[in-house]
Amino acid sequence: TGDMQSLLDILAPDVVALSDGGGVKQAVLRPIVGVDRVARLLAARWDIVGAETSVEPVQVNGCPALIMRLNGEIDGVVAARVEDGFVTGLYFVRNPEKLSRVERETALSR
Template identity: 65%
Template sequence: AVFVLREVFDLAYDEIAGAVDKSPAAVRQIAHRARAHVAARRPRGVVSPAEARGVLEAFQRAVETGDLQRLLDILAPDVVLVGDGGGVVQAALAPVVGAGSVADVLGRFAAASLQPAQVNGHPALIRRLNGEIDTVMAVRIDDGLITGLYAVRNPEKLSRMERETTVSR
């Protein structure tokens, strides 16, 4: 969680310390060790489109049906869920870590209709309420399991989802 908050969201060590209930010095050390750990690991393999589609479909079915065991089977033990409500709508205030904890959060999506999508080139699921986009959940897949989820609920960011931008070289 410290690594994600520092490296991805560029939060200050003091802010992270408050969020994870540690001292700023401890947070700096945790971040340093996490960076070293990440640097020492072999690069992850590229997930084929077919594998990504299969994992996303299994994840979608598990969430929509509320099948906790199927959900736990597709989540990596150390999966991390990061929420973004933009301070406007309810979202996780701190990263949720671990398959059991993430499954509990995702249980709130049971019976919701989810639509598979590609968001910024990554597999994602879109949840709509009353025809409007409520949540976009980008999914990171490694070794056939979901290792990361980024659930955007911030209305300002979601307002851009209806527009598709074509990138040309």
């Protein structure tokens, strides 16, 4: 919704964002640390979300997560580690090899 303050309110001050593009998809190369830097990363990522993009809430390894689809195909998964009510870690996976497993698992659960 573009509500940056609500985002800042749930991120821990020392939140860390990691990503895996498998050398094929765009991903950050180093951990992004700190609420301001992670918020900027999220804001930039949400700027590319458009009408052809959908988001599906799921659980990944026991953590809350979102599957992001572009034109119906899985483009990425972001999982959140939550501690004491704050997001302390965000894990973006865009590696096509890993996402193919997500596609199979979500198809089985439907």
